Amino acid sequence: MRNPDIVIIGSGIGGATIAAGLAGSGASIVILERGERLTPTPQTRDTRSIFVDGYFRPKEMWRDAGGQPFNPGNYYYVGGNSKLYGAVLIRYRKEDFSEMEHFGGVSPAWPFAYEELEPWYSKAEQLFKVRGALGEDPTEPFHSQPYPFAPVPDEAPIARARAELKGLGLHPSSLPLGVDIDVWLAGGRTPWDAFPNTGAGKLDAESASLAAALQDSNIQLVTGATVERLEASPAGKSIDAVHYRRNGEAKFLSPKLVILSAGAINSAAILLRSAPSGLANSSDQVGRNFMNHNSAAMLAIDPRRINDSVYQKTLSLNDYYLSGGKGGRPLGNVQLLGKINGDILRSSVRLAPQFALDYMARHAVDWYLMCEDLPDPESRIMVDGAEIVMQWRRTNMQSLTDLAKVMRENLRACGYPIVLSRPFDKRTPSHQCGTVRMGNDPVTAPLDPWCRTFDHQNLFVVDGGFLPNSAAVNPALSIAAQALRVADHIRSTDLAS
Numbered sequence: 297m298r299n300p301d302i303v304i305i306g307s308g309i310g311g312a313t314i315a316a317g318l319a320g321s322g323a324s325i326v327i328l329e330r331g332e333r334l335t336p337t338p339q340t341r342d343t344r345s346i347f348v349d350g351y352f353r354p355k356e357m358w359r360d361a362g363g364q365p366f367n368p369g370n371y372y373y374v375g376g377n378s379k380l381y382g383a384v385l386i387r388y389r390k391e392d393f394s395e396m397e398h399f400g401g402v403s404p405a406w407p408f409a410y411e412e413l414e415p416w417y418s419k420a421e422q423l424f425k426v427r428g429a430l431g432e433d434p435t436e437p438f439h440s441q442p443y444p445f446a447p448v449p450d451e452a453p454i455a456r457a458r459a460e461l462k463g464l465g466l467h468p469s470s471l472p473l474g475v476d477i478d479v480w481l482a483g484g485r486t487p488w489d490a491f492p493n494t495g496a497g498k499l500d501a502e503s504a505s506l507a508a509a510l511q512d513s514n515i516q517l518v519t520g521a522t523v524e525r526l527e528a529s530p531a532g533k534s535i536d537a538v539h540y541r542r543n544g545e546a547k548f549l550s551p552k553l554v555i556l557s558a559g560a561i562n563s564a565a566i567l568l569r570s571a572p573s574g575l576a577n578s579s580d581q582v583g584r585n586f587m588n589h590n591s592a593a594m595l596a597i598d599p600r601r602i603n604d605s606v607y608q609k610t611l612s613l614n615d616y617y618l619s620g621g622k623g624g625r626p627l628g629n630v631q632l633l634g635k636i637n638g639d640i641l642r643s644s645v646r647l648a649p650q651f652a653l654d655y656m657a658r659h660a661v662d663w664y665l666m667c668e669d670l671p672d673p674e675s676r677i678m679v680d681g682a683e684i685v686m687q688w689r690r691t692n693m694q695s696l697t698d699l700a701k702v703m704r705e706n707l708r709a710c711g712y713p714i715v716l717s718r719p720f721d722k723r724t725p726s727h728q729c730g731t732v733r734m735g736n737d738p739v740t741a742p743l744d745p746w747c748r749t750f751d752h753q754n755l756f757v758v759d760g761g762f763l764p765n766s767a768a769v770n771p772a773l774s775i776a777a778q779a780l781r782v783a784d785h786i787r788s789t790d791l792a793s
C-alpha cells in the first residue's frame with residue numbers, strides 16, 4: 297500500500313468522525329481498524345446472546361489493579377463501541393467547560409469555553425441526524441441550530457412517567473437520540489441500547505460518520521488491521537511510522553499525519569507500548585486520569601401496572617445536574633435505560649428464579665443514574681506486554697449515593713412502591729475517557745486544545761481520551777464535535793500537505 301497523507305487509527309466516534317470532517321480535503325487517508333463490520337445474525341437482536349452469553353464481547357482479557365483478569369465490555373468492530381451504544385447524543389452542559397466543585401473535589405475546566413465548541417456540536421447533531429427538542433431542559437446550553445428531527449416518541453408507560461415527574465415539579469425532557477425508530481423497529485421489536493446495530497436504525501460511527509467519509513474516494517478503510525505501536529523519528533519530534541498487523545503479517549505505513557483514535561483505553565495503551573516511558577508522554581499523564589461514570593440502574597416497580605414499552609429510552613432528567621446535593625453540590629443526570637427483560641436482569645442477578653426476574657422486569661420502569669467521575673492521576677491504564685491493566689479509582693461516589701436517594705423518594709412519590717438500585721459493573725468501561733487529556737500546559741496534559749500532542753508535531757489523539765473531565769452526560773456527541781473541530785483545524789492549517 298502506498299503511504300497516504302494521513303493514517304487514522306480506529307473507526308469509532310473519534311476516528312470515523314474526523315475522517316468525515318476531512319472528506320473532500322484532497323488528503324489521501326487510510327483508516328486502520330482492528331475489527332470487522334458487524335452483519336445481521338440471529339444473535340444481533342437476541343437478549344440472551346447479548347446479555348447472558350456475551351456473544352459480542354471481545355475475546356480478550358484485561359486485568360484489574362488487584363491482578364484479577366476480566367473480560368471487558370469494550371467492542372472492536374467497524375464503528376467501535378458506538379455499534380452497541382444507546383445513541384444518546386447529548387451536549388455537555390455549558391458549566392461542564394468550567395471548574396465545578398463536587399463532593400469528591402474539583403472537576404477541571406476545558407482549555408476553552410462551551411461557545412468555542414458550539415458550532416461543531418450543531419454540525420455533529422446534523423451528521424448524526426439527532427432527534428430532540430429544545431426548551432424542555434433548563435440546563436440545556438445555547439444551540440445555534442435546532443435539532444434536525446423531532447424527538448423519538450414516548451411509549452404510553454413513559455408518557456405517563458413523564459407526566460408523573462412533571463407533577464412533582466420536575467423537568468423531564470426528551471433524550472436527544474441518534475435513532476430512526478421506524479427503521480430500528482423494522483429490524484426487530486427490541487430496545488437499541490447495548491444491542492448491536494447492523495443497519496441504519498441507529499446513527500453510529502459507521503452508519504453516520506464513516507458512511508459520509510467513504511463518499512470520498514481518497515479515504516480507504518482497512519479492517520482487521522491491529523496497530524501495535526508508533527515509531528518516533530530519531531530526534532523524537534514526529535512520528536515516522538505506524539506499525540500494524542494484518543492477517544498475521546507485520547506491516548507499516550509512514551504518513552505525514554497520524555490521528556490516533558483507538559478509544560481512551562487502547563490509545564493510551566498504544567502510546568505506552570511505543571516507547572519505554574510512552575510516546576507523547578513528557579507530562580507523564582498518558583494513561584492517567586482514567587474516568588468512567590459512576591452509574592447505577594434503578595428499577596421503579598409497581599405490581600399493579602405493566603410496563604409494555606418496547607424501547608422505553610426517551611426521557612432525561614437534569615434537575616439535579618448542577619445542584620441538588622448538600623451545600624448545593626451537583627449530583628448528575630438521570631435517563632431511562634433501554635427496556636430491560638428477565639434475560640437482561642439475569643446477567644447481573646444470577647441466583648434469582650427466572651419467573652421472578654420476568655415479573656420484576658414486566659412491572660418496572662428502568663432508570664440510569666449517571667454521576668461525574670473526577671480525574672485522579674492514580675486512576676490509570678497501564679500495559680504489561682500485550683495485556684491491559686485497568687486501575688480504576690472511582691471518585692465522587694457521594695453524588696451517586698445522594699442522587700439515588702433523591703430519585704428513590706421521587707419515584708415512590710410517583711406511585712412506585714418498590715424502588716431497587718444497583719451500581720453498574722466496574723468491568724464495563726462504556727464511558728471511558730481522560731487518559732490522553734487536552735489542556736493548555738504541556739506539563740499537565742499530553743494534548744493541546746486541538747488534540748495535537750505537544751511532543752510530536754504530526755500526532756493527534758482524537759477519541760474519549762482527550763476529555764479533561766467526564767461531566768455527567770454521555771460522551772459521544774462531545775467526542776464527535778471536537779473531532780469535527782479538529783478536522784477543520786487540520787484543513788485550515790494544511791498540516792497534512
Ligand SMILES: Cc1cc2nc3c(=O)[nH]c(=O)nc-3n(C[C@H](O)[C@H](O)[C@H](O)COP(=O)(O)OP(=O)(O)OC[C@H]3O[C@@H](n4cnc5c(N)ncnc54)[C@H](O)[C@@H]3O)c2cc1C
Nearest residue numbers: 306308309310330376377382383384523559759760770772
Ligand atoms: C453499551 C454501550 C452503550 C453506550 N451508550 C452511549 C450513549 O448512549 N451515548 C454516548 O454518548 N455514549 C455511549 N456509549 C459510549 C460511546 O459508545 C463511546 O463514548 C464512544 O463510542 C467512544 O468513541 P471513541 O472513538 O473514543 O472510541 P471507540 O468507540 O472505542 O473506538 C475505537 C476504535 O478503535 C479500534 N481500535 C482499538 N484498538 C485498535 C488498534 N490497536 N488498532 C486498530 N484499531 C483499534 C476499535 O475497534 C474501535 O473501532 C456507550 C458505550 C457502550 C459500550
